[in-house]
Amino acid sequence: MRIKARAIAKGGKCAAVNARAISKGSAEGEAMVSADAISFFGGVDPKTGIVVDKGHPLEGKCVSGKVLVFPRGKGSTVGSYVLLQLKKNNCAPCAIINEEAEPIIAVGAIIARIPMVDKLEGNAYARIKDGMRVTVDGTGGMAEIKEK
Numbered sequence: 001m002r003i004k005a006r007a008i009a010k011g012g013k014c015a016a017v018n019a020r021a022i023s024k025g026s027a028e029g030e031a032m033v034s035a036d037a038i039s040f041f042g043g044v045d046p047k048t049g050i051v052v053d054k055g056h057p058l059e060g061k062c063v064s065g066k067v068l069v070f071p072r073g074k075g076s077t078v079g080s081y082v083l084l085q086l087k088k089n090n091c092a093p094c095a096i097i098n099e100e101a102e103p104i105i106a107v108g109a110i111i112a113r114i115p116m117v118d119k120l121e122g123n124a125y126a127r128i129k130d131g132m133r134v135t136v137d138g139t140g141g142m143a144e145i146k147e148k
Contacts, residue, residue, distance in 0.1 A: 013147040017124040019117035021141035022101050023109035027094040028135040031128050032066035034058050039075030040082035040108065049091030067134040068093035069125075073105035083108030095136035097143060099125050109138075117143055 034057050038044070043053035049064035063086070073079060083105070086092035096109050098118040109116035115138035128134060128145055135144040 014144065015124065015127075015147070016142055016144040018121045019097075019124075019141050019143050020101075020119040021138050022098075022106050022118055023096075023114055023116035024139045025095075025113060025115035026135065026137045026139065027067070027115050028133065029065055029067045029094040031069050031130060031132045031134045032058065032061065032063060032093070033128055033130050034068075034070040036070065037072050037074040038068075038070050038105075039073065040079035040086075040104075041076040043075065043079075044082060044086065046082050046085035047089055047091070049086055049089075049093075062091070063093045064091040066093050067095045067097060067136060069097045069128050069134075071099040072102050073098075073108075075104070077104055077107075079104045080108035080111060083114065084112045087112035087114065095134070095138070097125070097128065097134070097136060115139075117141060 036057055045052050049062045051058040051061050096116040101118040115136045133146040
């Protein structure tokens with residue numbers, strides 16, 4: 001059963017929004033945002049969590065422990081297993097938010113047990129910026145965005 005989220009305020013601005021649940025679990029962390037799709041196979045080093053895709057906006061950055069926010073995945077289905085390997089190597093993002101999930105990232109998040117949601121209500125996806133604190137509830141289908 002999904003509970004309707006409502007906006008809440010605590011000192012700074014904080015908004016809880018409904019989303020589509022993709023992979024169960026919950027996590028909170030700092031947002032790392034990319035406007036570009038991500039290919040985990042060949043695009044992220046599974047041993048370090050560093051984005052190695054030449055020219056990608058996140059090139060050289062480490063996804064480990066971040067709430068990774070990006071529109072969708074791309075590339076080979078092997079990308080699902082790269083997410084699993086990242087998790088086994090303790091280099092995975094703590095959660096994933098997509099504008100709209102596709103099977104490669106969804107399966108990877110599920111097998112790696114990384115909480116994941118997509119299709120955030122309203123314009124919430126566009127409001128997430130690098131460094132914001134975000135909580136992802138992949139079981140209940142909700143994201144909480146804490147604006148600075």
